[in-house]
Amino acid sequence: MARFEPTSTAPVRERAILVGVDFGKNDDWTLEESMAELGRLAETDGADVVFTLTQRLDAPVPRTFIGKGKVEELVSYVRNLDADVVIFDDELTPSQQSNLEKIVGEPVKIIDRTALILDIFGVHATTREGRLQVQLAQLQYVLPRLRGMWSHLVGEQTRGGIGSRFGQGESQLEVDRRLVRKRISTLRDELARLETRREVQSKARWDSGVYRVALAGYTNAGKSTLLNALTGSEVYVRDELFATLDPTTRSIELEEGRKVTLTDTVGFIQKLPTTLVEAFKSTLAEVRAADLILLVADASDSGVERQVRAVRSVLDEIGASQIPSVLVLNKCDLLTPEAFSDLQASHPDAVTISAREGTGLSGLLYRVAREASRGDATVTVLVPFSKGILMKMVHERCQVIREVYTEKGLLATVSASERMRSTLAPYVVPDENFEPWGSTAPTPRQ
Numbered sequence: 001m002a003r004f005e006p007t008s009t010a011p012v013r014e015r016a017i018l019v020g021v022d023f024g025k026n027d028d029w030t031l032e033e034s035m036a037e038l039g040r041l042a043e044t045d046g047a048d049v050v051f052t053l054t055q056r057l058d059a060p061v062p063r064t065f066i067g068k069g070k071v072e073e074l075v076s077y078v079r080n081l082d083a084d085v086v087i088f089d090d091e092l093t094p095s096q097q098s099n100l101e102k103i104v105g106e107p108v109k110i111i112d113r114t115a116l117i118l119d120i121f122g123v124h125a126t127t128r129e130g131r132l133q134v135q136l137a138q139l140q141y142v143l144p145r146l147r148g149m150w151s152h153l154v155g156e157q158t159r160g161g162i163g164s165r166f167g168q169g170e171s172q173l174e175v176d177r178r179l180v181r182k183r184i185s186t187l188r189d190e191l192a193r194l195e196t197r198r199e200v201q202s203k204a205r206w207d208s209g210v211y212r213v214a215l216a217g218y219t220n221a222g223k224s225t226l227l228n229a230l231t232g233s234e235v236y237v238r239d240e241l242f243a244t245l246d247p248t249t250r251s252i253e254l255e256e257g258r259k260v261t262l263t264d265t266v267g268f269i270q271k272l273p274t275t276l277v278e279a280f281k282s283t284l285a286e287v288r289a290a291d292l293i294l295l296v297a298d299a300s301d302s303g304v305e306r307q308v309r310a311v312r313s314v315l316d317e318i319g320a321s322q323i324p325s326v327l328v329l330n331k332c333d334l335l336t337p338e339a340f341s342d343l344q345a346s347h348p349d350a351v352t353i354s355a356r357e358g359t360g361l362s363g364l365l366y367r368v369a370r371e372a373s374r375g376d377a378t379v380t381v382l383v384p385f386s387k388g389i390l391m392k393m394v395h396e397r398c399q400v401i402r403e404v405y406t407e408k409g410l411l412a413t414v415s416a417s418e419r420m421r422s423t424l425a426p427y428v429v430p431d432e433n434f435e436p437w438g439s440t441a442p443t444p445r446q
Protein backbone atom coordinates (compact mmCIF):
# COMPACT_ATOMS: atom_id res chain seq x y z
CA MET A 1 0.00 0.00 0.00
CA ALA A 2 3.10 2.17 -0.22
CA ARG A 3 2.55 5.40 -2.13
CA PHE A 4 4.87 7.01 -4.67
CA GLU A 5 5.74 10.69 -4.41
CA PRO A 6 6.08 12.42 -7.77
CA THR A 7 9.58 13.69 -6.94
CA SER A 8 11.08 10.43 -5.76
CA THR A 9 11.05 6.83 -6.88
CA ALA A 10 11.29 5.40 -3.37
CA PRO A 11 7.96 4.26 -1.93
CA VAL A 12 6.78 6.33 1.01
CA ARG A 13 4.93 4.48 3.73
CA GLU A 14 1.29 5.45 3.93
CA ARG A 15 -0.17 6.91 7.11
CA ALA A 16 -3.03 4.83 8.41
CA ILE A 17 -5.76 5.38 10.98
CA LEU A 18 -7.33 2.20 12.33
CA VAL A 19 -10.98 2.06 13.37
CA GLY A 20 -12.51 -0.67 15.49
CA VAL A 21 -15.84 -1.22 17.19
CA ASP A 22 -16.48 -3.21 20.33
CA PHE A 23 -19.89 -4.82 19.95
CA GLY A 24 -19.71 -6.23 23.46
CA LYS A 25 -19.81 -9.78 22.15
CA ASN A 26 -18.02 -12.37 24.14
CA ASP A 27 -15.45 -12.87 21.42
CA ASP A 28 -12.20 -14.76 21.63
CA TRP A 29 -10.39 -11.59 20.67
CA THR A 30 -10.68 -8.39 22.67
CA LEU A 31 -10.94 -5.22 20.62
CA GLU A 32 -7.37 -4.23 21.60
CA GLU A 33 -5.98 -7.56 20.44
CA SER A 34 -7.86 -7.47 17.19
CA MET A 35 -6.68 -3.89 16.60
CA ALA A 36 -3.08 -4.86 17.36
CA GLU A 37 -3.34 -7.58 14.73
CA LEU A 38 -4.89 -5.12 12.28
CA GLY A 39 -1.90 -2.86 12.95
CA ARG A 40 0.48 -5.74 12.10
CA LEU A 41 -1.43 -6.34 8.88
CA ALA A 42 -1.20 -2.64 8.01
CA GLU A 43 2.55 -2.63 8.70
CA THR A 44 3.03 -5.71 6.56
CA ASP A 45 1.21 -3.89 3.79
CA GLY A 46 3.53 -0.87 4.00
CA ALA A 47 1.60 1.53 6.20
CA ASP A 48 2.44 3.24 9.49
CA VAL A 49 -0.35 3.37 12.00
CA VAL A 50 -0.70 6.97 13.22
CA PHE A 51 -3.84 6.57 15.31
CA THR A 52 -6.37 4.02 16.48
CA LEU A 53 -9.96 5.06 16.97
CA THR A 54 -12.41 2.79 18.78
CA GLN A 55 -16.04 2.87 19.77
CA ARG A 56 -18.47 0.76 21.78
CA LEU A 57 -21.74 0.04 19.97
CA ASP A 58 -24.54 -2.50 20.19
CA ALA A 59 -24.80 -2.78 16.43
CA PRO A 60 -23.17 -1.11 13.43
CA VAL A 61 -24.72 2.16 12.32
CA PRO A 62 -26.25 1.28 8.93
CA ARG A 63 -25.05 4.33 7.03
CA THR A 64 -21.51 4.80 8.31
CA PHE A 65 -20.75 1.76 10.50
CA ILE A 66 -19.62 4.04 13.36
CA GLY A 67 -21.76 6.73 14.98
CA LYS A 68 -22.13 10.29 13.68
CA GLY A 69 -19.95 11.81 16.38
CA LYS A 70 -17.22 9.25 15.75
CA VAL A 71 -17.27 10.02 12.04
CA GLU A 72 -16.68 13.69 12.84
CA GLU A 73 -13.85 12.72 15.15
CA LEU A 74 -12.40 10.55 12.40
CA VAL A 75 -12.51 13.41 9.90
CA SER A 76 -10.59 15.68 12.23
CA TYR A 77 -7.95 13.02 12.96
CA VAL A 78 -7.52 12.39 9.25
CA ARG A 79 -6.93 16.13 8.67
CA ASN A 80 -4.70 16.74 11.66
CA LEU A 81 -2.56 13.64 11.19
CA ASP A 82 -2.44 13.86 7.40
CA ALA A 83 -3.64 10.29 7.02
CA ASP A 84 -3.77 8.57 3.62
CA VAL A 85 -5.93 5.64 4.53
CA VAL A 86 -8.52 4.62 7.12
CA ILE A 87 -8.73 0.91 7.88
CA PHE A 88 -11.77 -0.63 9.57
CA ASP A 89 -11.31 -3.87 11.51
CA ASP A 90 -14.68 -5.22 10.38
CA GLU A 91 -16.02 -5.66 6.89
CA LEU A 92 -17.86 -2.55 5.67
CA THR A 93 -20.82 -2.83 3.37
CA PRO A 94 -20.24 -1.26 -0.05
CA SER A 95 -22.55 1.63 0.82
CA GLN A 96 -20.93 2.28 4.20
CA GLN A 97 -17.59 2.42 2.47
CA SER A 98 -18.83 4.85 -0.15
CA ASN A 99 -20.65 7.05 2.39
CA LEU A 100 -17.53 7.27 4.52
CA GLU A 101 -15.41 8.08 1.51
CA LYS A 102 -17.72 10.94 0.64
CA ILE A 103 -17.63 12.32 4.17
CA VAL A 104 -13.90 11.97 4.73
CA GLY A 105 -13.20 13.22 1.22
CA GLU A 106 -10.74 12.40 -1.55
CA PRO A 107 -8.00 11.28 -1.77
CA VAL A 108 -8.24 9.45 1.57
CA LYS A 109 -9.03 5.78 1.07
CA ILE A 110 -11.49 3.93 3.26
CA ILE A 111 -10.82 0.21 3.37
CA ASP A 112 -11.50 -2.72 5.70
CA ARG A 113 -9.59 -5.71 7.06
CA THR A 114 -10.65 -7.84 4.10
CA ALA A 115 -9.32 -5.35 1.53
CA LEU A 116 -6.08 -5.09 3.50
CA ILE A 117 -5.58 -8.86 3.58
CA LEU A 118 -6.40 -9.07 -0.13
CA ASP A 119 -3.79 -6.39 -0.80
CA ILE A 120 -1.11 -8.31 1.14
CA PHE A 121 -2.02 -11.49 -0.68
CA GLY A 122 -1.69 -9.61 -3.97
CA VAL A 123 1.88 -8.61 -3.11
CA HIS A 124 2.90 -12.04 -1.80
CA ALA A 125 1.44 -14.29 -4.49
CA THR A 126 4.23 -15.64 -6.65
CA THR A 127 2.94 -18.57 -8.63
CA ARG A 128 0.44 -18.30 -11.45
CA GLU A 129 -2.15 -20.19 -9.46
CA GLY A 130 -1.57 -17.97 -6.43
CA ARG A 131 -1.96 -14.82 -8.49
CA LEU A 132 -5.14 -16.06 -10.14
CA GLN A 133 -6.62 -17.01 -6.78
CA VAL A 134 -5.87 -13.56 -5.36
CA GLN A 135 -7.29 -11.86 -8.43
CA LEU A 136 -10.46 -13.89 -8.11
CA ALA A 137 -10.87 -12.96 -4.45
CA GLN A 138 -10.14 -9.30 -5.21
CA LEU A 139 -12.67 -9.09 -8.03
CA GLN A 140 -15.33 -10.78 -5.92
CA TYR A 141 -14.68 -8.17 -3.29
CA VAL A 142 -14.73 -5.34 -5.81
CA LEU A 143 -17.85 -6.36 -7.76
CA PRO A 144 -20.49 -5.14 -5.29
CA ARG A 145 -18.35 -2.08 -4.61
CA LEU A 146 -18.13 -0.82 -8.17
CA ARG A 147 -19.60 2.62 -8.34
CA GLY A 148 -20.98 4.42 -11.33
CA MET A 149 -18.43 7.16 -11.04
CA TRP A 150 -18.59 7.85 -14.74
CA SER A 151 -22.06 6.47 -15.13
CA HIS A 152 -23.39 8.19 -18.17
CA LEU A 153 -25.22 6.24 -20.82
CA VAL A 154 -22.73 5.12 -23.38
CA GLY A 155 -24.96 3.16 -25.73
CA GLU A 156 -26.22 5.91 -28.01
CA GLN A 157 -22.81 7.33 -28.80
CA THR A 158 -21.28 4.02 -29.82
CA ARG A 159 -20.44 4.01 -33.49
CA GLY A 160 -19.88 1.56 -36.34
CA GLY A 161 -18.49 -1.91 -36.79
CA ILE A 162 -19.19 -5.39 -35.65
CA GLY A 163 -19.28 -5.75 -31.91
CA SER A 164 -19.40 -2.02 -31.27
CA ARG A 165 -23.11 -2.18 -30.54
CA PHE A 166 -22.30 -4.52 -27.67
CA GLY A 167 -23.44 -2.99 -24.45
CA GLN A 168 -25.85 -0.53 -25.99
CA GLY A 169 -28.05 1.15 -23.48
CA GLU A 170 -25.92 0.05 -20.57
CA SER A 171 -24.61 2.53 -18.10
CA GLN A 172 -20.85 2.59 -17.56
CA LEU A 173 -21.49 0.92 -14.23
CA GLU A 174 -23.31 -1.94 -15.89
CA VAL A 175 -20.50 -2.30 -18.41
CA ASP A 176 -17.96 -2.41 -15.60
CA ARG A 177 -19.97 -4.98 -13.69
CA ARG A 178 -20.36 -7.12 -16.77
CA LEU A 179 -16.64 -7.01 -17.47
CA VAL A 180 -15.79 -7.90 -13.90
CA ARG A 181 -18.26 -10.80 -13.92
CA LYS A 182 -16.80 -12.05 -17.17
CA ARG A 183 -13.29 -11.89 -15.75
CA ILE A 184 -14.45 -13.72 -12.61
CA SER A 185 -15.85 -16.53 -14.69
CA THR A 186 -12.68 -16.74 -16.83
CA LEU A 187 -10.58 -16.91 -13.66
CA ARG A 188 -12.81 -19.63 -12.22
CA ASP A 189 -12.35 -21.67 -15.40
CA GLU A 190 -8.59 -21.23 -15.40
CA LEU A 191 -8.37 -22.16 -11.75
CA ALA A 192 -10.54 -25.21 -12.30
CA ARG A 193 -8.11 -26.34 -15.01
CA LEU A 194 -5.12 -25.85 -12.71
CA GLU A 195 -6.98 -27.62 -9.93
CA THR A 196 -7.56 -30.65 -12.11
CA ARG A 197 -3.84 -30.82 -12.76
CA ARG A 198 -3.12 -30.50 -9.05
CA GLU A 199 -5.64 -33.23 -8.27
CA VAL A 200 -3.93 -35.50 -10.75
CA GLN A 201 -0.61 -34.80 -9.05
CA SER A 202 -1.89 -35.39 -5.58
CA LYS A 203 -3.77 -38.47 -6.68
CA ALA A 204 -0.47 -39.78 -8.02
CA ARG A 205 1.01 -39.18 -4.59
CA TRP A 206 -1.93 -40.91 -2.95
CA ASP A 207 -1.63 -43.89 -5.23
CA SER A 208 2.03 -44.17 -4.49
CA GLY A 209 1.13 -44.55 -0.84
CA VAL A 210 3.28 -41.74 0.52
CA TYR A 211 2.08 -40.47 3.87
CA ARG A 212 1.27 -36.80 3.58
CA VAL A 213 1.75 -34.27 6.34
CA ALA A 214 0.44 -30.70 6.04
CA LEU A 215 1.66 -27.79 8.13
CA ALA A 216 -1.28 -25.62 9.03
CA GLY A 217 -1.48 -22.78 11.48
CA TYR A 218 -1.93 -19.15 12.22
CA THR A 219 0.02 -16.77 10.04
CA ASN A 220 3.53 -16.11 11.39
CA ALA A 221 3.46 -19.20 13.64
CA GLY A 222 6.65 -20.51 12.04
CA LYS A 223 5.37 -23.08 9.53
CA SER A 224 7.91 -22.21 6.84
CA THR A 225 10.73 -22.10 9.39
CA LEU A 226 9.70 -25.58 10.52
CA LEU A 227 9.58 -26.90 6.95
CA ASN A 228 13.07 -25.50 6.37
CA ALA A 229 14.38 -26.96 9.62
CA LEU A 230 13.02 -30.41 8.86
CA THR A 231 13.92 -30.58 5.19
CA GLY A 232 16.89 -28.28 4.77
CA SER A 233 14.88 -26.16 2.33
CA GLU A 234 14.94 -22.44 1.98
CA VAL A 235 11.32 -21.45 1.84
CA TYR A 236 10.73 -17.73 2.33
CA VAL A 237 10.57 -16.88 6.03
CA ARG A 238 9.69 -13.40 7.17
CA ASP A 239 8.39 -11.71 10.25
CA GLU A 240 5.40 -10.68 8.18
CA LEU A 241 1.84 -11.85 8.00
CA PHE A 242 1.04 -14.08 5.05
CA ALA A 243 4.65 -14.46 3.94
CA THR A 244 3.71 -17.79 2.36
CA LEU A 245 0.84 -18.10 -0.06
CA ASP A 246 1.82 -20.88 -2.37
CA PRO A 247 2.19 -24.42 -1.14
CA THR A 248 5.60 -26.10 -1.11
CA THR A 249 5.96 -29.84 -0.73
CA ARG A 250 9.20 -31.56 0.30
CA SER A 251 9.82 -35.12 1.30
CA ILE A 252 11.80 -36.38 4.25
CA GLU A 253 12.84 -39.79 5.41
CA LEU A 254 11.92 -40.86 8.90
CA GLU A 255 14.43 -42.82 10.97
CA GLU A 256 12.74 -46.14 10.22
CA GLY A 257 13.26 -45.42 6.52
CA ARG A 258 9.73 -44.44 5.61
CA LYS A 259 9.34 -41.37 3.41
CA VAL A 260 6.72 -38.75 4.16
CA THR A 261 5.87 -35.52 2.36
CA LEU A 262 5.57 -32.21 4.18
CA THR A 263 3.51 -29.38 2.73
CA ASP A 264 3.83 -25.79 3.89
CA THR A 265 0.97 -23.55 2.91
CA VAL A 266 -0.90 -20.31 3.48
CA GLY A 267 -1.47 -19.26 7.08
CA PHE A 268 -4.83 -18.62 8.68
CA ILE A 269 -6.12 -15.63 10.60
CA GLN A 270 -9.23 -14.77 12.57
CA LYS A 271 -11.92 -13.15 10.40
CA LEU A 272 -10.35 -14.76 7.32
CA PRO A 273 -12.32 -13.30 4.43
CA THR A 274 -14.68 -15.87 2.99
CA THR A 275 -13.82 -14.74 -0.55
CA LEU A 276 -10.25 -15.82 0.18
CA VAL A 277 -11.23 -19.19 1.56
CA GLU A 278 -13.29 -19.76 -1.57
CA ALA A 279 -10.64 -18.49 -3.98
CA PHE A 280 -7.88 -20.48 -2.26
CA LYS A 281 -9.80 -23.70 -2.20
CA SER A 282 -7.34 -25.50 -4.48
CA THR A 283 -4.39 -24.42 -2.30
CA LEU A 284 -6.30 -25.42 0.80
CA ALA A 285 -7.09 -28.73 -0.85
CA GLU A 286 -3.48 -29.65 -0.04
CA VAL A 287 -4.42 -29.48 3.61
CA ARG A 288 -7.63 -31.39 3.06
CA ALA A 289 -5.78 -34.16 1.25
CA ALA A 290 -3.28 -34.68 4.07
CA ASP A 291 -3.07 -37.82 6.20
CA LEU A 292 -1.89 -35.77 9.15
CA ILE A 293 -2.00 -32.08 10.02
CA LEU A 294 0.70 -30.50 12.13
CA LEU A 295 -1.14 -27.61 13.68
CA VAL A 296 1.68 -25.14 14.30
CA ALA A 297 1.05 -22.42 16.88
CA ASP A 298 3.20 -19.63 18.29
CA ALA A 299 3.63 -20.58 21.95
CA SER A 300 5.15 -17.19 22.77
CA ASP A 301 1.91 -15.45 21.83
CA SER A 302 -0.32 -14.82 24.82
CA GLY A 303 -3.26 -15.73 22.62
CA VAL A 304 -1.98 -19.14 21.60
CA GLU A 305 -5.22 -20.89 22.58
CA ARG A 306 -7.23 -18.48 20.51
CA GLN A 307 -4.91 -18.95 17.55
CA VAL A 308 -5.49 -22.67 17.76
CA ARG A 309 -9.25 -22.19 17.95
CA ALA A 310 -9.17 -19.86 14.92
CA VAL A 311 -7.14 -22.42 12.97
CA ARG A 312 -9.45 -25.26 13.93
CA SER A 313 -12.43 -23.23 12.79
CA VAL A 314 -10.87 -22.61 9.35
CA LEU A 315 -9.98 -26.32 9.13
CA ASP A 316 -13.61 -27.02 9.84
CA GLU A 317 -14.68 -24.53 7.16
CA ILE A 318 -12.52 -26.22 4.51
CA GLY A 319 -13.65 -29.70 5.48
CA ALA A 320 -10.39 -30.80 7.07
CA SER A 321 -11.51 -31.18 10.67
CA GLN A 322 -11.68 -34.97 10.48
CA ILE A 323 -8.00 -35.34 9.61
CA PRO A 324 -5.83 -36.46 12.55
CA SER A 325 -3.76 -33.56 13.88
CA VAL A 326 -0.90 -32.96 16.25
CA LEU A 327 -0.56 -29.63 18.01
CA VAL A 328 2.98 -28.28 17.60
CA LEU A 329 3.82 -25.47 19.99
CA ASN A 330 6.60 -23.49 18.34
CA LYS A 331 8.89 -20.64 19.47
CA CYS A 332 9.43 -22.28 22.87
CA ASP A 333 12.87 -20.63 22.94
CA LEU A 334 11.06 -17.40 23.81
CA LEU A 335 9.42 -18.85 26.94
CA THR A 336 10.69 -18.69 30.49
CA PRO A 337 11.25 -22.15 32.04
CA GLU A 338 8.12 -21.62 34.17
CA ALA A 339 5.95 -20.66 31.20
CA PHE A 340 7.36 -23.64 29.31
CA SER A 341 6.41 -26.14 31.99
CA ASP A 342 2.97 -24.55 32.40
CA LEU A 343 2.44 -24.94 28.68
CA GLN A 344 3.51 -28.57 28.74
CA ALA A 345 1.20 -29.24 31.65
CA SER A 346 -1.77 -27.64 29.95
CA HIS A 347 -1.10 -29.39 26.62
CA PRO A 348 0.19 -32.84 27.49
CA ASP A 349 -0.55 -34.07 23.98
CA ALA A 350 1.28 -31.31 22.16
CA VAL A 351 4.85 -31.39 20.88
CA THR A 352 6.94 -28.44 22.03
CA ILE A 353 9.65 -27.20 19.68
CA SER A 354 11.70 -24.28 18.52
CA ALA A 355 11.90 -24.43 14.74
CA ARG A 356 14.44 -21.61 14.76
CA GLU A 357 16.78 -23.25 17.27
CA GLY A 358 16.05 -26.73 15.95
CA THR A 359 15.04 -28.08 19.36
CA GLY A 360 12.40 -30.73 19.83
CA LEU A 361 12.49 -31.75 16.18
CA SER A 362 13.44 -35.38 16.81
CA GLY A 363 10.51 -35.68 19.21
CA LEU A 364 8.27 -34.21 16.54
CA LEU A 365 9.53 -36.67 13.91
CA TYR A 366 9.03 -39.53 16.33
CA ARG A 367 5.45 -38.40 16.78
CA VAL A 368 4.95 -38.15 13.01
CA ALA A 369 6.34 -41.69 12.63
CA ARG A 370 3.94 -42.93 15.29
CA GLU A 371 0.99 -41.30 13.54
CA ALA A 372 2.16 -42.58 10.15
CA SER A 373 2.27 -46.13 11.41
CA ARG A 374 -1.21 -45.95 12.91
CA GLY A 375 -3.38 -48.40 11.00
CA ASP A 376 -0.28 -50.24 9.84
CA ALA A 377 -0.27 -53.99 9.84
CA THR A 378 2.50 -56.46 9.30
CA VAL A 379 2.67 -58.48 6.10
CA THR A 380 5.31 -60.65 4.51
CA VAL A 381 5.81 -60.13 0.80
CA LEU A 382 7.92 -61.57 -1.93
CA VAL A 383 8.56 -58.94 -4.58
CA PRO A 384 10.11 -60.28 -7.78
CA PHE A 385 13.26 -58.58 -9.12
CA SER A 386 11.27 -57.50 -12.17
CA LYS A 387 9.24 -55.15 -9.93
CA GLY A 388 11.99 -52.68 -9.15
CA ILE A 389 9.63 -49.79 -8.42
CA LEU A 390 7.70 -51.89 -5.96
CA MET A 391 10.91 -52.85 -4.18
CA LYS A 392 11.77 -49.17 -3.87
CA MET A 393 8.29 -48.50 -2.49
CA VAL A 394 8.73 -51.23 0.10
CA HIS A 395 11.86 -49.50 1.33
CA GLU A 396 10.54 -45.97 1.21
CA ARG A 397 6.95 -46.33 2.26
CA CYS A 398 6.98 -49.19 4.73
CA GLN A 399 8.83 -49.97 7.87
CA VAL A 400 10.96 -52.99 7.01
CA ILE A 401 11.14 -55.40 9.92
CA ARG A 402 13.30 -58.03 8.24
CA GLU A 403 14.31 -58.72 4.69
CA VAL A 404 16.31 -61.10 2.64
CA TYR A 405 17.05 -61.41 -1.06
CA THR A 406 16.16 -64.82 -2.41
CA GLU A 407 16.63 -66.12 -5.92
CA LYS A 408 13.04 -65.13 -6.68
CA GLY A 409 13.17 -61.63 -5.31
CA LEU A 410 12.98 -59.61 -2.13
CA LEU A 411 11.39 -61.42 0.75
CA ALA A 412 10.43 -58.94 3.43
CA THR A 413 8.24 -58.61 6.47
CA VAL A 414 7.03 -55.03 6.60
CA SER A 415 4.74 -52.83 8.58
CA ALA A 416 2.61 -51.14 5.93
CA SER A 417 -0.33 -48.79 5.72
CA GLU A 418 -3.67 -49.96 4.41
CA ARG A 419 -2.95 -48.27 1.09
CA MET A 420 0.44 -49.95 0.74
CA ARG A 421 -1.00 -53.29 1.77
CA SER A 422 -3.49 -53.07 -1.07
CA THR A 423 -0.67 -52.27 -3.52
CA LEU A 424 1.34 -55.19 -2.18
CA ALA A 425 -1.59 -57.60 -1.97
CA PRO A 426 -0.58 -59.71 -5.03
CA TYR A 427 2.84 -60.37 -3.49
CA VAL A 428 1.81 -61.39 0.00
CA VAL A 429 3.17 -64.77 1.08
CA PRO A 430 2.71 -66.75 4.28
CA ASP A 431 5.00 -65.58 7.03
CA GLU A 432 6.57 -69.02 7.58
CA ASN A 433 8.42 -68.58 4.28
CA PHE A 434 11.01 -66.76 6.28
CA GLU A 435 12.10 -69.95 8.00
CA PRO A 436 14.77 -70.94 7.29
CA TRP A 437 15.97 -67.61 5.93
CA GLY A 438 15.61 -67.51 2.20
CA SER A 439 16.15 -71.23 1.60
CA THR A 440 12.59 -71.94 0.54
CA ALA A 441 11.71 -69.22 -1.89
CA PRO A 442 7.95 -69.24 -2.29
CA THR A 443 6.04 -68.18 -5.37
CA PRO A 444 3.77 -65.21 -4.81
CA ARG A 445 0.11 -65.28 -5.78
CA GLN A 446 -0.27 -63.47 -9.11
Ligand SMILES: Nc1nc2c(ncn2[C@@H]2O[C@H](COP(=O)(O)OP(=O)(O)OP(=O)(O)O)[C@@H](O)[C@H]2O)c(=O)[nH]1
Residues within 6 Å of the ligand: 217, 218, 219, 220, 221, 222, 223, 224, 225, 226, 236, 237, 238, 239, 240, 241, 242, 243, 244, 245, 266, 267, 268, 330, 331, 332, 333, 334, 353, 354, 355, 356, 357
Ligand atom coordinates in the same frame (compact mmCIF):
# COMPACT_ATOMS: atom_id res chain seq x y z
N1 LIG B 1 12.06 -17.07 18.33
C1 LIG B 1 11.59 -17.84 17.36
N2 LIG B 1 11.17 -17.29 16.21
C2 LIG B 1 10.70 -18.12 15.24
C3 LIG B 1 10.63 -19.53 15.42
N3 LIG B 1 10.11 -20.06 14.30
C4 LIG B 1 9.85 -19.02 13.47
N4 LIG B 1 10.21 -17.85 14.02
C5 LIG B 1 10.10 -16.51 13.42
O1 LIG B 1 8.73 -16.20 13.22
C6 LIG B 1 8.56 -15.43 12.03
C7 LIG B 1 7.57 -16.11 11.10
O2 LIG B 1 8.12 -17.33 10.64
P1 LIG B 1 7.60 -18.05 9.33
O3 LIG B 1 8.26 -19.37 9.27
O4 LIG B 1 7.70 -17.15 8.14
O5 LIG B 1 6.06 -18.22 9.71
P2 LIG B 1 4.88 -18.83 8.84
O6 LIG B 1 4.01 -19.58 9.78
O7 LIG B 1 5.42 -19.54 7.67
O8 LIG B 1 4.15 -17.47 8.42
P3 LIG B 1 3.25 -17.14 7.13
O9 LIG B 1 3.82 -17.80 5.95
O10 LIG B 1 3.32 -15.66 7.09
O11 LIG B 1 1.86 -17.61 7.46
C8 LIG B 1 9.95 -15.31 11.41
O12 LIG B 1 10.49 -14.06 11.82
C9 LIG B 1 10.72 -16.45 12.04
O13 LIG B 1 12.12 -16.21 12.13
C10 LIG B 1 11.11 -20.07 16.67
O14 LIG B 1 11.11 -21.28 16.91
N5 LIG B 1 11.57 -19.18 17.57
Ligand SMILES: [Mg+2]
Residues within 6 Å of the ligand: 223, 224, 225, 236, 237, 243, 244
Ligand atom coordinates in the same frame (compact mmCIF):
# COMPACT_ATOMS: atom_id res chain seq x y z
MG1 LIG C 1 5.25 -19.19 5.73
